[in-house]
Amino acid sequence: MVRVRFAPSPTGLLHIGNARMAVFNWLFARRHKGAFILRIEDTDVARSEKKYTNQLVEDLHWLGLTWQEGPDVGGQYGPYLQSERLPVYHDICQKFLNEGLAYRCYCTPEELEERRQIARLTGKPPRYDNRCRTLTDKQKKTFETSGLSFTIRFKVPEELLVFDDLIRGTCQFDMSLVGDFVIMRSDGTPSFHFAVAVDDTLMQITHVIRGEDHLSNTPCHILLFHALNRKPPQFAHLSLTMGADRTLLSKRHGAFSLSEYRKLGYLPEVLLNYMILLGWAPRDKKEKFKIDDVTNTFEIGTMSKASSVFDQQKLDWLSGQYIREADLERLTNLAIPYLQAAGFISTDENKIDRAQLRLMVDAVRNNISCMSQIVQEADIFFKDAVVSEKHVEFLSSEISQSVLLSFYRELQKLDALSPEIFKEALTAVQKETKVNGKGLYMPVRIALTGREHGPELYGIANILGISMCNKRIERFLLVKK
Incomplete structure (x- = not known):
């Protein structure tokens, strides 16, 4: 499987x-x-x-x-937190030491960095030079009795390692350029290479799918799989x-x-x-x-x-x-926390007019790409329109004033407002003023919302209602009503 x-x-x-x-x-x-x-x-x-x-x-x-x-559901190959698997890593590491597959390295971080710098200056790969691999028994004893901390390194064979990647095809690495790598740090925690190979082995992982930044790690992991007497899983580097x-x-x-x-x-x-x-x-x-x-x-x-x-x-x-x-009820539920945080609706959900809220969400859904944007888009229903100087000048023009006044008079004739009634009112305004297109819609939109773009105008008016539409239009009328 x-x-x-x-x-x-x-x-x-x-x-x-x-x-x-x-x-x-x-x-x-x-x-x-x-x-x-x-x-x-x-x-x-x-x-x-x-x-x-x-x-x-x-x-x-x-x-x-x-x-x-x-870690949250368990399983037969747990534990699934590596911090709880340390005894497993220590036992296998000791097995590698006993079998001569690994050895203790007493090189200090300072010594390793100095050698890397020298290697770079001389044009050599900055790999570990494997010097602790060939320590004599006397040297080992001296280091052990000195109390120096040590890491444990895996012996890397100098060979050409070839494997097939499910995405990248045949890959090959010259392991003579790698050097013996650490499998156990001086603090007793496993290296990434070691923990991954051990866990993938014991958890019977069949396919390792990961980023291409791990491609260069794969040869080391394959060597560890072989040392664990396990056929490596198939690899796919995305x-x-x-x-x-x-x-x-x-x-x-x-x-x-x-x-x-x-x-x-x-x-x-x-x-x-x-x-x-x-x-x-x-x-x-x-x-x-x-x-x-x-x-x-x-x-x-x-x-x-x-x-x-x-x-x-x-x-x-x-x-x-x-x-x-998306389902409108779902979007409405998702919108509530954002509108509550903005202070637009009550934090007591029993006091929320959900029918009205659904209309608002439905009106603005075409203008948002994430639900937090509903605060910006829906504020036209909760706050008076803020109109720029440019828009004030536009609304003060003769054509805009004729449209606004005609629309205001149509509103006075109404007892209720719906999308259909709103469209009929605008049709009446068009007939009276002989203004069409943007000249007809834009003055009403800006007066009601303070914006040139947004939800369908008939939907906005329906949600605002007659009283609020009257109030917002009145603000911009410069002539007697």
Whole structure:
């Protein structure tokens, strides 16, 4: 059975680039009816925090991802927090020492850095020179009795290592350029290489799907799999996601953490859809789809080798498509916290006019790409229109005044207002003033909202009602009513 894993380090919030790796592992497991495992790599004690573990679990669940094994659900190959697996790493490390596959290294960080600098100056690869591999028994005893701290290094054979990547095809590495690498740090915690290989072995991972920045780590991991008497899993190294300037994705590109996108009010299905588009495209080339529509056609070998580009404008476009089609009641519920925080509606939900609120949400949904934007778009229903000097001049013109006065008089004839009645009133204004198009609609829009663009005018008037429309029009009438 296919078994894949997502193994983040809880040293910060989960960002789009890393979340994308989780999505493709999850999608691959679904495609092959396999298991998706969440493993937390928290051996970096200084930087790992439980709050980040809790947050990434919450964010992944919000995104719609589920896993069959993990720190929150358990499983037969646990524990799934690396910090709880230290005895396992120590036992296997000791086994490597006993079998002569690894050795103690007493080189200090200062000595290692000095040798790296010399290697660079002489045009050599800045690799470890393996000098502690050949220590005599006498030298070993001297170091042991001196009390010097040590790391444990794995012996790397000088060979050409070749493997097939599901995305990149045949890859080969000259291991003579690598040098013996650390598998256990001096503080007793495992290195990334060692912990990953041990965990992937014991958790019976069949496919490792991760970013191409790990491609150079793969040869070391394969050597460790062989030392563990395990056939290496199949590897697939995904291209990284870049900003529009072709540099690694960062916050300056508009790429926030998943938590921040949640706070802004993006729908989870939007983020899931968009992340799948970063490096892969459905056969029908559709950009908007439900996950079930692509699960059975996803093939990891068809993923692009080229870096994908994160495009905030495209994300917002896609998000707008989803919001336009979303269930109105769902959008209304999502809008309430933002409108409450802005002081527009009561914090007591029993005092909220939900019917009126649904009309507002429906009126502005075409103008927003995330739910937090509803505060800006819906403020026209809660605050008097703020009109610029340019708009005051426009509303003071003879044509605008004739339209506003005619519209105001039509409002006085009404006992109720609906989209249909509003359209009839404007038709009457058009007949009386002989003004058409923007000349007819724009004065009314600006007077009611202070803006040249926004929701459909008949919807705005319907929500404001006759009294509020009268009040807002009156502000700009310069002649007797």
